Amino acid sequence: xxxxxxxxxxxxxxxxxxxxxxxxxxxxxxxxxxxxxxxxxxxxxxxxxxxxxxxxxxxxxxxxxxxxxxxxxxxxxxxxxxxxxxxxxxxxxxxxxxxxxxxxxxxxxxxxxxxxxxxxxxxxxxxxxxxxxxxxxxxxxxxxxxxxxxxxxxxxxxxxxxxxxxxxxxxxxxxxxxxxxxxxxxxxxxxxxxxxxxxxxxxxxxxxxxxxxxxxxxxxxxxxxxxxxxxxxxxxxxxxxxxxxxxxxxxxxxxxxxxxxxxxxxxxxxxxxxxxxxxxxxxxxxxxxxxxxxxxxxxxxxxxxxxxxxxxx
Ligand SMILES: NC(=O)c1ccc[n+]([C@@H]2O[C@H](COP(=O)([O-])OP(=O)(O)OC[C@H]3O[C@@H](n4cnc5c(N)ncnc54)[C@H](OP(=O)(O)O)[C@@H]3O)[C@@H](O)[C@H]2O)c1
Numbered sequence: 001x002x003x004x005x006x007x008x009x010x011x012x013x014x015x016x017x018x019x020x021x022x023x024x025x026x027x028x029x030x031x032x033x034x035x036x037x038x039x040x041x042x043x044x045x046x047x048x049x050x051x052x053x054x055x056x057x058x059x060x061x062x063x064x065x066x067x068x069x070x071x072x073x074x075x076x077x078x079x080x081x082x083x084x085x086x087x088x089x090x091x092x093x094x095x096x097x098x099x100x101x102x103x104x105x106x107x108x109x110x111x112x113x114x115x116x117x118x119x120x121x122x123x124x125x126x127x128x129x130x131x132x133x134x135x136x137x138x139x140x141x142x143x144x145x146x147x148x149x150x151x152x153x154x155x156x157x158x159x160x161x162x163x164x165x166x167x168x169x170x171x172x173x174x175x176x177x178x179x180x181x182x183x184x185x186x187x188x189x190x191x192x193x194x195x196x197x198x199x200x201x202x203x204x205x206x207x208x209x210x211x212x213x214x215x216x217x218x219x220x221x222x223x224x225x226x227x228x229x230x231x232x233x234x235x236x237x238x239x240x241x242x243x244x245x246x247x248x249x250x251x252x253x254x255x256x257x258x259x260x261x262x263x264x265x266x267x268x269x270x271x272x273x274x275x276x277x278x279x280x281x282x283x284x285x286x287x288x289x290x291x292x293x294x295x296x297x298x299x300x301x302x303x304x305x306x307x308x309x310x311x312x313x
Contacts, residue, residue, distance in 0.1 A: 006065035008280055011054055012038040013047055013081060015072030015101070022103065023071055026269065030276050042072075047081040051088045051095075060092035064283035070099040075140040086286065094284035098275055103268065104140030105289035106275065107232055108206075110268035111141070112148040113296035114259050115202050115230050118249050121301070122257060124227060127152035130201040134158050135193065135213045135239070138165045141232055142206030144289050147173050149204075150181045151293075159187035159196050190215060194222035205231045205239035216241040219253065226256060234261035271296050 010027055012019050019038040027034065039050060047070075054066055068085065070078050078101035085097055100106050116127055124130075127149060134146045137158035149156045150173050160166035166184030173182040187196040193214060197203055203226055207213035211233065219229065219240070229252075233239035238261065243252055245260035252258040274295045279287045 006058060006062050008034040008065050008067065010034055010036050010067045010069055010276075011050070012036065012069045012071060013042045013050065014038065014040050014070075015042055015074035015077045015081070017041055020071055020102070023069060023100065023272070026272050027069070027276055030273055031280065034280075042081065044077065044080045044084050047084050048088055051085050054095060055089065055093040063093050063095055066095050067279050068095055068097040070097065071101055073102045073140075075101045075104065075143075082286070082288070089284075096279040096282045096285050096287065098279045098287040099289075100272065100275070100292065102140055103272070104144050105292045106268045106272045107141050107264065108144035108148060109289060109292040109296040110264045110271055111204055111206075111230055111232055111259075112145050112152070112293065113300050114264055114267060115204060115228050116152070116297070117300035118228050118257055118259060119202070121249065122227060124201070127154040127202075129153065129155075131155045131157065131199060132202040132204065133197050133200040135187070135196070135203060135205040136160065136207035136211070137204075138169055139206060139208065142204075143169050143172075145204055145206060146170075146182060147177070148289070148293050150174075150177055150179060154181065154202075156182045157196055157200065158182060158184050159193065160184065161188040162186065190218045194218045197226060198222050200226055202226065202228045203230070203240075205229075205233065207233055207239045209233055210235040210237065212237040212239060212241055214240045216253075219256070223253075223256065228257050228259070230259040230264065232261050232264055234265060267296070267299070270299065274299070 082099045132149045132154045137146045138160045146156045158166045158169050163186035170182035170184040185196050187193045205213045231239040243258040245262040247258045247260040248263040
């Protein structure tokens, strides 16, 4: 049997000054023999030049073993790089491309899938028709989570300290998904945040690291209809006061079940591993937030599994 002559090569295109070691280390632990190349401060123009030089030297067969990862904290530029790369590639020189700027796609996928899982576990069903508040939903994680909830046919309230920012996120989601499910709301004071969560079933807090978004007294007073609260900020002060970052579906207020940032983060890491594995196996393809969410959904327990794991026979 002839030996496959092509080593797997993962090429990291990062928008930041230093490529994040998070994704590189995750990859090396899955594929210790893979070769890693990294480019930093990558612009859209740089990406175009780099991708052409990735497509051709190994021929069509080698292209199947060359993978691109787009990362970095510039969410907008990362997506522009993706669009440029998609335009550059053509058969038979198409590469598999993973995109996960600052972990936003895998984190949002983990958060949304975990709230879906908990909703099913608690007998509340899936996300369709539910009302979800994505608090401080104007960053990369919040925007992606809000979009995933809208894709699941939930009604989504996106909050921001500035109405214009929240509305811009909602408008983009509504336009791209051709729905009216997303709505932007200004919420900075406790009362404004309280009003935003008054009639919601699920809250996902996606505020910046080390920023408390939802004080416990506000949740107690206004969150009477809410059954699930999740937070992605693992750096104290946490996004939701009183919600332990390791909480994984525990009842932390009467009839309110919580998922903390570390529970989401652990699941996020598993999703990222699968995303890398799938991109490594596939000769080509785009592995973006939709792919990450599909993986996340495939990893959560189904209603039947919850039922059979809680009812011993
Ligand atoms: N678990 C993981 O693996 C993982 C991975 C990635 C990210 N994360 C966490 O996910 C969260 C969201 O990440 P991100 O990159 O999307 O966040 P981000 O862009 O840094 O911030 C999200 C939003 O937080 C709001 N905000 C910022 N400072 C604030 C303040 N002082 N008070 C109130 N609101 C404030 C802003 O909204 P407005 O200005 O519009 O109000 C901002 O758009 C972070 O906590 C991050 O650490 C976790």
